[in-house]
Amino acid sequence: MADVLIVGAGPVGLTLACELARYGVSIRLIDRAPQATQTSKALVVWSRTLELMDRMGCTEAFLASGLRARGATLRGGGRVLGGPDFSDIASPYAFGLMIPQSDTERLLAEHLRGFGVAVERGVELTRFSQTADGAEARLSHADGREEQVATAFLIGCDGAHSAVRHGLGLPFRGTAQGDEWLLADIRLDGAGVPPGDAIAVYFHRDGPFVIFPIPGGRARVVATVGRADGRPRPDPTLEEVQALVAARAGPGLRVFDPVWLSRFRIHERKVSEYGRGRVFLAGDAAHIHSPAGGQGMNTGMQDAVNLAWKLALVRRGAAAPSLLDSYSSERNAVGEMVLRNAGWLTAMATLTHPLAQAVRNRALRLFLGFHVVRRRMAAAMSEIAIGYPASPLSVGPGAGRRWRPEDAAGPPPGAGADPRFVLYAADAERGAALAARFPGLVQPVPRANPEPGRLHLVRPDGYVGLAAGAADWDAAAHYLKERGPV
Incomplete structure (x- = not known):
């Protein structure tokens, strides 16, 4: 029995498969299409996704194949209105990497093969049911063979017409532009x-x-x-x-x-919950929206990264199953924000009344004249501004924010096959003692904290879980105990 059955081998399913495979989780990745995407489709991989790819170990292959977009220029009424300069993005990857989706899928599939896993093509999920400890799925092969499989978790990465979403009976509410x-x-x-x-x-x-x-x-x-x-x-x-x-x-x-x-x-639709029981949704199976800003594929790939480390910790018995509850709440909030922002950008771009167009152009020329506006626009597009401040996993002032890659000493948190929290603290001896109490949840060697007077537990996906005072070891112990195995 595979630990996880992933339905859909687009960028989202491939990202999830790569993450789980490097964490040592056994997987199957199926797709009913006989071959991978041949067209360009989604074009841009943004900074935050590239940062997360560092943890996956495949950024360099993408950089070698893509084109680095340095900014965007908006024009209207015969003049330049302004636009974001991507060099303002506070990331090692201060650009948008333009790369056809066909290449994105090819590179991810090659990376996945490095873990000994290949996409099973021409295999379709026809139905499934949940059990006490997982799911039973019926698969149909291209040669007519039928297969009944058991899996601990079933993940739908199968697009806007998701068979997994339909099987869960989740409404996909929204409208068409x-x-x-x-x-x-x-x-x-x-x-x-x-x-x-x-x-x-x-x-x-x-x-x-x-x-x-x-x-x-x-x-x-x-x-x-x-x-x-x-x-x-x-x-x-x-x-x-x-x-x-x-x-x-x-x-x-x-x-x-x-x-x-x-x-x-353009269709704008989203589910209100990203899973039920041991069945989850990611990517277009959970949310579709305007391509304005190029957020769709990136949001889906980040869904996959968010879900993967939680699945890995729960599957290996290092974390309580309740950890998985945070996936839907965290990514549902991000999906709502992306849907709202992309819809707003589309509405602004498609104004038809001449007066409204003139007002829009004047307003853009005014606001884009301010560097702070251009910088915030670049941060939003690159998705480095995404965080989880309202998550049940975020405790303390400043928790939920992205931990900047340049603040990480040595390999980034979660690098390699180790989906554990990283402790940043001033007292290395006490930090090591705390890690020894929760060996399945925390990496054994604490790191120096770049923020004096603070203690942080950083999640495997590079977001702050706990933010506390440098001497607040009880808070750290309580945080880990609440999320450890029952």
Whole structure:
């Protein structure tokens, strides 16, 4: 019996599989599709995700394959309004890494194979039921073979039409945005081509138009093309894309060599709970939203990282099963925030009234003139601003915040196959004694605290669990006792 059965081998399922495999948890990863994604789809891996990839051990492969976007420029009414400079991101990865989803999946699958695990393709989950100690799942193979499997945990990373979510009976509430959008992965040349290391956003009177750089000298164009009427329409032609580019970005730009032309609508939906019993959801199975800001895939991958260390500790008996309750509460709050922010950005970009457009452009030009606004915008896009201040795992002033990677002495917390808390304290002897009392939960060697007068327990995913005074050892012991095995 596999400890964990993961349904869906996109970026989220692959991230979860990589994390669990390096923690020594036995897994199966299935996907009903016969092959991996072949198109670019989600394009950007943000700073916080790259930081977490450091813990996974695969950042370098991504950096070698991606293109580093250094900022974004917003234009409207014939002038530059401003935009975030990603060098303001307080991270070792102060950029957005532009990389097609097909490459993201390829690199994660290669990393997973290093643990001796491969994706089982052409395998579909047809039904499941929960048991006292896990789940029973029925799998259908491409050759017609049926298989009944038992697993301690079942995780749905199977997208917006999730079979796992449907099996749980969880409502997927939300709406569809009213516009029809065009997407084109092409090449650009001519006068007015934006810099190859920046995202270019045009607020045009007929609707927004965005150019994203892609590795290999390509670019993605995304734009609204009118109100959606629900009727199926053929994919756009290159001529249609050229006319759109000329109208909204300037006649000097020429598009050619298309590899993907498509239309889509934006759906904004989310569950209110990310699991029941021993069955959980992550990624698009739990939340879908506007692509504005490029948050979707990153949010899903961070769902996976959040869930993985908790599953590992519970499965090895080092933590109480109640630890898993924090997954839904933490990631539900993040999902709500991402949905709200992406929806707001989309609404702002798609204003149709000329007066509203003029007011938006003036306001953006004013506010983007302030460095603090640009810095906060970059922090939000990069997801380094995400934290868990309201989590049941966050205790003490400042708990729940991201522990900056540069504040970690030696390997980052959770590096290698060790999903344990890291103690940062001034008294190494007392710290070692505390760790010895909770060997399954805390790494044995405490680290010097970069914040004088403080004691911190940092979670395996790099967020502060406990924040206390340097001498408050009782608080630390109580924190660990509450979360240790029953």
